[in-house]
Amino acid sequence: xxxxxxxxxxxxxxxxxxxxxxxxxxxxxxxxxxxxxxxxxxxxxxxxxxxxxxxxxxxxxxxxxxxxxxxxxxxxxxxxxxxx
Numbered sequence: 593x594x595x596x597x598x599x600x601x602x603x604x605x606x607x608x609x610x611x612x613x614x615x616x617x618x619x620x621x622x623x624x625x626x627x628x629x630x631x632x633x634x635x636x637x638x639x640x641x642x643x644x645x646x647x648x649x650x651x652x653x654x655x656x657x658x659x660x661x662x663x664x665x666x667x668x669x670x671x672x673x674x675x676x
Contacts, residue, residue: 608614623631 619635623634626634
């Protein structure tokens with residue numbers, strides 16, 4: 593499988609996992625036995641943790657991923673990736 597096909601396959605899987613219909617139905621199914629206040633607490637904690645993760649990725653993605661990839665490509669290791 594080529595890298596483009598695997599990228600598209602992963603992108604489609606992530607899209608369907610993160611769609612609101614799927615996440616909402618999973619939330620309802622998993623919190624069915626909880627009280628309303630417990631469900632609200634779980635929803636608030638989930639939103640807060642997602643916000644923190646999104647902000648970390650937004651502010652630190654370049655430093656973590658791009659700069660380390662550039663260092664790896666220019667390190668002279670002879671393992672430069674091919675972009676063909």
